[in-house]
Amino acid sequence: MIENFPFYLSLIIVIILLIMIANKIRVAYPVLLVVAGLLISFIPDIPRIHIDPELIFIIFLPPLLYEAAWKISWKEMWRWRRIIGSFAFVVVLLTATIVAFVANHFIPGFSLALGFLLGGIVSPPDAVSAGAILKFVKVPKRMSSILEGESLLNDASSLIILRFAMIAVATGQFIWQDAVLSFSWMLIGGIGTGLLIGWLFMKGQKILPTDANMDTVLTIVSPYLMYIAAEEIHSSGVLAVVSGGLLLSNHRHNFLSTSSRLRGISVWDSLAFILNGLVFILIGLDLPEITSGLQGVSVYTAIGYGLLITLVLVVVRILAAYGAVVITLIARNFITVADSRHPGFKVPAILGWTGMRGVVSLAAALSIPVKLSHNGPDFPHRNLILFITFVVILTTLLAQGLTLPLIIRKVNMPAYKDHLPDDEAEDLIRREMAKLTVDHLDLNYRGLLEKSPFLQQINEKWRGKLEEEQDLKLSSEIKQAYLDVLDRQRTWLIEQNHDRNQHFDEDLIRKHLMKIDLEEERILLVN
Known part of the structure; x- marks a missing residue:
């Protein structure tokens, strides 16, 4: 590790330069970073990168989710709670189910359990990619709020599906009653853990004589404690970080001093900047290791499987966006909805096209164990799942990431009057x-x-x-x-x-x- 330190240091410099170039040419930086990482990986004698999934889930994911929870508007998230909840949970489950049946039908040797495993991995869109792209174009506030809110929750739902699917693959059975109870505990336990730890931090920082430096360090420590504590009791660490982050964000003026708030903004902007840059360039750098593990299936065949799954993901999301419109128009006759007007056909199409996948999908794929048990057989099709996941990430980032700004500029978006000008x-x-x-x-x-x-x-x-x-x-x-x-x-x-x-x-x-x-x-x- 220490001998590769100069390489990792140079990566940070490369990331900064690439993001500057991306801003200059007005391209979303995740696209440029993944492609750059892919090209760098082919340079001779470059250190082989191995992404430890625990590195993503423990080191990267908690602060990135926490930072997103602090920035999102709770008011907007609550206003659009129904469609956010639908995309974060119902659409993710629907996507995983359809991917499961498609994989079971078209990929030889893929059981339904393996299909659900693959579906859970590739179903959640990446928040950072969409946010980086929308920075260059003007979209209605409601769209950005829906995307931000969805991205905070869909990682949790996809990782829950992943956990159940891995149990089904390992045991060969799936008990619905146990799954429902476990799912309920993951939701309740995760949200409860996040709120409890967030409340303790809020009270502690309000009572104890902390200063700006201490408060900033505590805001960095808190998401890790929330995530680890929730995972220790077998609930959702993602939901713990999101719920705790939302609680602290909405009470920041009650327990943080002015200096702490200003210092924290600067520190968190820099921290999120470098973490996001690293995870995307690591995706590209990890390709040689993924490809080397592909055995028994040709690269071209595996690419075909990846493109097929990508097509399924895109189609399902677009149909789900239009389905949400239909359900809203029906539901407005029975309940009060955020906006009962017909949104037209442009916004759902664009919302459906914002389905870029990212680092959480890759980390979830890498978390699949090599063997079913300690001394048992190899986990079936692990390397193929890894490769398909990489193809999905690369394809959605390039195809959707590069075309989305052009589509938004060409489409005359409706001028919603959600807020005053x-x-x-x-x-x-x-x-x-x-x-x-x-x-x-x-x-x-x-x-x-x-x-x-x-x-x-x-x-x-x-x-x-x-x-x-x-x-x-x-x-x-x-x-x-x-x-x-x-x-x-x-x-x-x-x-x-x-x-x-x-x-x-x-x-x-x-x-x-x-x-x-x-x-x-x-x-x-x-x-």
Whole structure:
């Protein structure tokens, strides 16, 4: 390992350069990284890469899921909960089932249990790939929210299917009653574990005298504890990280200081950047090892199987997207749905085309044991499953990843009015915050306002008469007054975000909350 350290260090430099190139040519960086890893793997004397599935599931997956849970809007996720839940659980199960029957029919020697195993591996789309692609194109907020919400949950459902399928392959039987009980425990135990550990971290960081560095380290430690604890009790580590991350994200202003929030954002952005880059380039680098293990089946035949499974995945997802529209139109007659209008035929088609697979699928395939038992026979078709998974990942990343931006640009997406337009919302927020600030100062700090040039400046600033601020020495009393104003602004923004009658985009609310944090940090540094 240590002798290959310079190679791994150079990989990080290569990743940074490739992402810069991807941003320059406006191509999703996962596509470029996988292709680059594939090309690098053919260079003579390059160290052979072996991806340990535990490395992905323990080292990479918890922080990446946790970071995604912190960034997603809970309000949007709850609003679109039905379609998110459908794609994350029902569509994943449907996809795995259809893949199972197709593999059983077309691939010699593939039992239904092996087909379900393959289906569980390749069924979840990759969140990072879709997010990187959507960064270059403008899509309705509802679409990005659905994709983000789905990606947080579909890994859990696919790994649950994987676990049951491996038991069926090893034992030759599948007991439905046990599967239902085990599935229920994985859901309840995983969510409960994540919420419990998240609550303990939240209370601990609120009570104990932590600083920004300690809080940041604790946010890095927490997803690992959630994942490991849930897996130890045989529940879903993925759901534990997601539920715990959502809990802490939505209460971040209750237990984290301003400095901790700002420091954490910087650290987590850098950490997620390098982890995402590494996992995608490792996919390409792992091809020689996958190909070398392919025995008894020609490479061309295995590629054909991979393309067949890819076609099944794409078709099923597109049909599922249109099926969700039909079900919604029927359901609106009986229950209240998020949007009862007909979405047209463009959005479901694009939603169906966003099914790129990624590193979780590869890690799941690699987690298949070499032997059925300690001294038993080899696990049937393990290497073929690995190769098919690689073909699915590479094909979906290249075919869908490269064409999706072009399709979105060509299609005239409908202008949904889920939120106020950004410019209108900006003006409304700024106007309401200015009124709130002036009224709060006048009501609570009129005496200080008459004596303090600083508070007078702030008062005039929020009245719209912007003046260049001077370096003023602030007393603790004046400083506390302004910090109180900022805290009142923060509370108002959070209230507006939770108010269902308001239609502010949560990303916009978070932007203004960060501005308040930055201003508070600046004031705290003033002598």
